[in-house]
Amino acid sequence: MQQIQLSPLQRLVKAYIDLGVTLFNQGSFEDAIAQFQQALDVGADLTVAQQAKLHFNIGSAALKLGQRQEAINRFHRALELQPELSVAQQELAKLDYQADTQARGYQFTQDWFGRNIPLWKQHLQPLKDQEQLNALEIGSWEGRSACWLLENILTHPTARLTCVDSFEGNEEYREMLEPGFLESVESRFDFNIARAGAAEKVTKLVGKSAEVLRTLPLRNFDLIYIDGSHVACDVLSDAVLSWELLKVGGLLIFDDYDFGLREYGTRYAIDAFLNSFAKKLEGVHKSHQVIVRKVQD
């Protein structure tokens, strides 16, 4: 393979970027910003895509430092340079949604959901305001994704949402939570669902998904969102059990396809499921989330 020769200036820019990425990954966000900015300042022959990525990186580091407005400015700059840069679109959607839900009095302490809004708007729009729309969510935490669904898709008075959660948190972060925090999650879920003005549409089922899903009627849901345990065997079990609950034509969404810590490996389970059910489903989307449509029982 032919080696691409970099000019001395390009080598310097590459060194700034590589060092910036390393510092970012080590949590030294101010130093990372300085390196990315150096790359922008010297990189006279950077491509537009590289400049956009550098602004995005600076925005991400600024966000980690709590500099929200600087982050927003950088994400906008990145999109001016490269309008299709999806990571910047996702971050801006997330920041907008966080500000909006905070202003409207929701009680959320985490946001694992906001980045998915552009994708969900794109693929769930046809379901919006549909009569008798029936959705199931495995893993609700404080209700962020549930509230978004209720406000944006399950808007018809006859639409329904079933939320399954053990409210015991996930293995990978349970130990890191402040004492007593976990006990308050379910009450924030209840508060937020009430805040969405949709308590009568929601059925909350508290327990492990492997047990609760077995109690639900077959071929009953138009949309199922799997965002509970990240342990591969649990995800595979959630997928197989959910398949039986989904109507033909219904959508199944998996979160965290890129969640690849060795002992968890959501991706292994999703790949195993997709390969095993390949003839019965149609792929709709695959990136951080995977969306498939059931085409056959």
Ligand SMILES: C[S@@+](CC[C@H](N)C(=O)[O-])C[C@H]1O[C@@H](n2cnc3c(N)ncnc32)[C@H](O)[C@@H]1O
């Ligand atoms: C990532 S959070 C869900 C986030 C939520 N969908 C949102 O967007 O804000 C995962 C949730 O799954 C729940 N969970 C984990 N393992 C579970 C299991 N085996 N059965 C039921 N719920 C589980 C946890 O208690 C936690 O609330």
